[in-house]
Every structure is written in structure tokens, then in C-alpha cells.
Amino acid sequence: MLSTGQMPRLSKVNLFTLFSLWMELFPSAEQQKKSQVKYNYLGDNENKPGLVVVKNMKIIGLHCSSTDLHAGQIALIKHGSRLKNCDLYFSRKPCSTCLKMIVNAGVNRISYWPADPEISLQNEASNPITTDDAKLDAKAVERLKSNSRARVCVLLQPLVCYMVQFVEETSTKFDFIQKIAKSQPDSNTDFYTACRQERIKEYESLFLISNEEMHKQILMTIGLENLCENPYFSNLRQNMKDLVLVLATVAASVPVFGCFGFYNSEPQRTNETDHQGLPQEIARHCMIQARLLAYRTEDHKTGVGAIIWAEEKSRSCDGTGAMYFVGCGYNAFPVGSEYADFPHMDDKQKDREIRKFRYIIHAEQNALTFRCREIKPDERSMIFVTKCPCDECVPLIKGAGIKQIYAGDVDAGKKKADISYMKFGELEGVNKFTVMEGGVNELMVSQNPMLGIGAHGTKSSNSIIIVGDMLGYT
Numbered sequence: 001m002l003s004t005g006q007m008p009r010l011s012k013v014n015l016f017t018l019f020s021l022w023m024e025l026f027p028s029a030e031q032q033k034k035s036q037v038k039y040n041y042l043g044d045n046e047n048k049p050g051l052v053v054v055k056n057m058k059i060i061g062l063h064c065s066s067t068d069l070h071a072g073q074i075a076l077i078k079h080g081s082r083l084k085n086c087d088l089y090f091s092r093k094p095c096s097t098c099l100k101m102i103v104n105a106g107v108n109r110i111s112y113w114p115a116d117p118e119i120s121l122q123n124e125a126s127n128p129i130t131t132d133d134a135k136l137d138a139k140a141v142e143r144l145k146s147n148s149r150a151r152v153c154v155l156l157q158p159l160v161c162y163m164v165q166f167v168e169e170t171s172t173k174f175d176f177i178q179k180i181a182k183s184q185p186d187s188n189t190d191f192y193t194a195c196r197q198e199r200i201k202e203y204e205s206l207f208l209i210s211n212e213e214m215h216k217q218i219l220m221t222i223g224l225e226n227l228c229e230n231p232y233f234s235n236l237r238q239n240m241k242d243l244v245l246v247l248a249t250v251a252a253s254v255p256v257f258g259c260f261g262f263y264n265s266e267p268q269r270t271n272e273t274d275h276q277g278l279p280q281e282i283a284r285h286c287m288i289q290a291r292l293l294a295y296r297t298e299d300h301k302t303g304v305g306a307i308i309w310a311e312e313k314s315r316s317c318d319g320t321g322a323m324y325f326v327g328c329g330y331n332a333f334p335v336g337s338e339y340a341d342f343p344h345m346d347d348k349q350k351d352r353e354i355r356k357f358r359y360i361i362h363a364e365q366n367a368l369t370f371r372c373r374e375i376k377p378d379e380r381s382m383i384f385v386t387k388c389p390c391d392e393c394v395p396l397i398k399g400a401g402i403k404q405i406y407a408g409d410v411d412a413g414k415k416k417a418d419i420s421y422m423k424f425g426e427l428e429g430v431n432k433f434t435v436m437e438g439g440v441n442e443l444m445v446s447q448n449p450m451l452g453i454g455a456h457g458t459k460s461s462n463s464i465i466i467v468g469d470m471l472g473y474t
């Protein structure tokens with residue numbers, strides 16, 4: 001564990017950026033069929049960005065491109081003029097088709113990940129014609145940008161010291177990894193490391209441009225020539241690499257392993273959709289979002305993240321299918337209070353009066369309070385929590401009408417000094433899905449092909465110097 005008492009936190013901007021990258025990887029049905037991240041309907045050169053819509057620093061929409069529509073267009077359909085004054089975080093620089101509509105809606109800021117844009121500039125050698133089109137589009141984007149009130153920029157912040165190291169440590173210790181490790185006493189206990197290496201390789205090839213010259217060329221084409229000089233260029237690349245590393249590490253903590261998955265421990269009644277769990281890929285995806293949220297915690301001991309999604313009766317235009325975002329949160333002190341206003345004592349302290357448990361707002365409570373959509377009784381809604389919901393939260397989740405809980409259950413049935421987890425096990429009327437080994441009928445997911453990547457040593461971010469609160473690459 002780290003020697004310092006304070007846990008490093010992820011900045012909001014970085015959380016939104018990570019969420020946008022992660023939304024690009026949303027396991028949509030069409031994507032699973034294609035088993036390709038790139039989907040092409042206008043040619044060979046389209047990427048499918050993920051998008052986070054933020055209002056007053058709170059997420060109000062998570063979207064990804066679909067077969068027919070770009071993420072930017074989907075945001076327009078879903079939010080319309082409510083996009084006014086919102087900040088949008090894209091995992092790619094949007095194309096001119098999206099940008100003109102977004103600018104027109106009066107958004108405040110458009111931030112994008114500075115790698116290959118939505119209309120790819122990467123395959124110049126293989127296909128010069130589409131690259132010409134891509135360059136023309138990039139020019140149009142620049143013209144729209146210079147004539148718009150909205151700020152179109154790259155917002156990335158260097159991770160705080162030890163963040164990468166901290167994410168590595170906490171991911172290895174995460175409930176799901178521990179649960180799987182315990183069930184495999186004689187197998188390779190280092191499955192987590194192998195899984196993580198695989199994720200790193202995959203996400204680096206997706207979100208980074210390995211060739212520095214190629215990266216520079218793309219930056220020049222998309223109007224970021226000022227970032228091509230050092231030290232900006234190398235800082236930018238390191239910054240991007242660290243964020244990808246954090247994403248891969250967190251994603252590996254909810255691994256695809258053997259027949260482990262999210263299963264309902266109670267006997268299922270047939271023909272009731274509320275009892276049917278989500279496809280494993282989607283459940284895992286949402287749990288990883290909750291895991292990312294946990295790194296925004298204000299509790300110095302345990303980070304907890306929670307996210308609520310719901311499902312419309314019919315498929316919508318979004319790349320997420322029928323699913324839509326409802327709300328999210330992490331454990332924190334009440335809004336408006338200063339961090340120092342409350343005691344931070346943990347249960348080692350003897351004096352019960354000065355302990356934090358009476359003051360901290362739990363992740364589930366924040367997700368419910370700051371939700372951006374109502375929870376509809378006739379829709380399947382689900383909350384993903386990184387830990388077992390406590391006795392304070394279980395009745396709230398049920399009372400709010402949430403139909404399914406996806407959570408860790410390591411603490412279930414336990415009574416700790418200040419917090420107890422007795423109600424989760426007895427809870428009725430809400431379906432509980434926890435990580436366990438699936439039944440024989442479940443589709444066997446092949447064990448990860450342990451890629452023979454030699455060195456597992458990964459660079460931690462110790463060497464990053466924090467230049468200021470925020471580095472805005474305009």
C-alpha cells in the first residue's frame with residue numbers, strides 16, 4: 001500500500017475522458033456481430049467515437065456511435081436543445097457533420113482525445129482517396145471551429161502522483177479478482193496480470209498512435225500543430241499513455257475468465273424480463289464504469305462507485321441499443337461541504353462520535369440523488385455497485401424501483417463496526433447479480449489466451465510533474 005494516507009483521486013476531466021474512451025468500446029449488438037471496432041458505411045475510414053455529455057460538471061448522457069449514426073448525431077437526437085451550455089467529451093475529434101449540429105445547439109465546450117479523428121487519417125498509404133476526403137473534412141472542422149462560440153479543445157490533465165500505481169494495487173485487490181483467485185487454488189494465480197497485459201495491448205493499438213511521426217502528422221492536420229513541438233508532444237503522449245494504462249488496468253479488474261460472470265443467485269422464474277440478466281459483456285462494461293467512478297472517492301479508505309442504467313421498451317438509435325444512462329456517483333461528503341469539515345476517522349479510532357460514517361454520502365445515494373432521468377416502473381433499470389450495498393442503501397435502491405443490482409458480495413452478511421451488510425442477502429423484489437461461476441448451460445467463455453508478453457513491468461506515473469491544476473491543449 002502507499003505510504004501516504006491520502007488516496008490519489010482522478011480529476012473530473014480525466015474521468016470524463018476515460019468514460020468517453022470506454023463508451024467507444026461499448027459492446028453493442030451490431031459490434032459483437034462485426035467483432036470489429038471500426039465500422040464502415042461511408043468507406044474504409046470511419047472510427048466510432050464514444051461520447052460523454054456533461055452539464056454543470058455532471059454526466060447527463062453516455063453514448064456511442066451506431067451503424068447508422070455518429071455519436072454526435074445521437075446526442076442531438078437524444079438531448080436536442082438541452083445540449084446548450086453542455087460540455088461534450090469525445091473519444092475522437094468529431095467530423096464536420098456532427099460538429100456543425102453540436103455547435104448549432106449552443107454547447108459550451110467540445111473536448112476530444114487527440115489521436116486518430118472520427119474520419120480516420122491513419123491509412124494514408126493504403127487508401128489515398130479516402131484520406132483526401134478525410135483531410136477535406138478536417139479542414140471543414142477547423143473552419144467550423146474558428147467560427148464557433150464553443151471552445152473545441154483537448155482537455156487532458158496529468159494524473160496525480162502515484163495514480164497509476166494506486167489503480168494497479170486496488171485493481172489486483174478488487175473483490176472479483178480475489179473471488180476468482182480463491183476459486184483457482186492451483187491454476188495460474190497471475191491470471192490478472194496476463195489479462196491486464198492483453199487489455200493494455202488492445203487499448204494502446206486503438207487509442208494511441210504508435211508511430212510518433214504519424215501522430216505528429218495527424219495533429220497537424222487537425223489543427224494541433226502547436227502540440228507537435230517538444231516538450232508538449234512528449235508530455236501529451238505520456239499523458240495519453242497513462243490514461244490508457246489506467247483504463248486497461250481497471251478493465252482487467254472485471255475480467256473475462258473461465259465461466260465467471262454476473263449471475264442471479266436465486267432461482268429464476270421464467271418469462272419475467274426483470275429476472276433476466278444483461279448480456280455478460282454489457283454487465284461487465286457497466287461495472288467497469290462503476291470501478292472508474294470509485295477513483296473519484298472522497299473517502300480516504302474505500303472508494304465505491306455506482307452507476308444506474310435503464311432499458312427502454314424498444315431499441316433506440318443509440319449504439320447502446322435500448323439502454324440509456326440514468327445517473328452515477330461515488331462516495332463523498334455532502335455537496336457544498338469542505339473536505340475538512342468532517343471527521344475522516346476510520347474504525348481504528350475509538351471515539352464513535354468522530355467517525356466518518358454518519359457524514360459520508362454513499363455512491364448509491366449520490367447516483368440516485370443526482371440522476372438525470374426518472375426511474376420508470378415499467379422499464380428494466382439496474383444499478384452497478386463496486387461493493388455490496390449496505391443496510392442504509394438496500395431499502396433506497398428497492399424504494400427507488402430499481403429492478404436489478406449488480407454488485408460485489410464479499411461483505412454480504414457481515415456486520416462491521418459502523419456499517420452492516422445484513423439486508424442485501426434477504427432483499428426480495430430486486431434481482432441480485434454477483435460474480436460467480438456460471439452454470440453448465442451457460443455459454444463457455446474461453447479462458448483468456450495468455451499472451452506471451454514477456455515483461456510485465458509497466459511504467460508508473462511517478463515521474464510526471466504536475467504543471468498546474470489543468471492543462472488545456474487548445
Ligand SMILES: [Zn+2]
Binds near residue numbers: 070073094096
Ligand atoms: Zn460525425
Ligand SMILES: [Zn+2]
Binds near residue numbers: 389390
Ligand atoms: Zn450504503
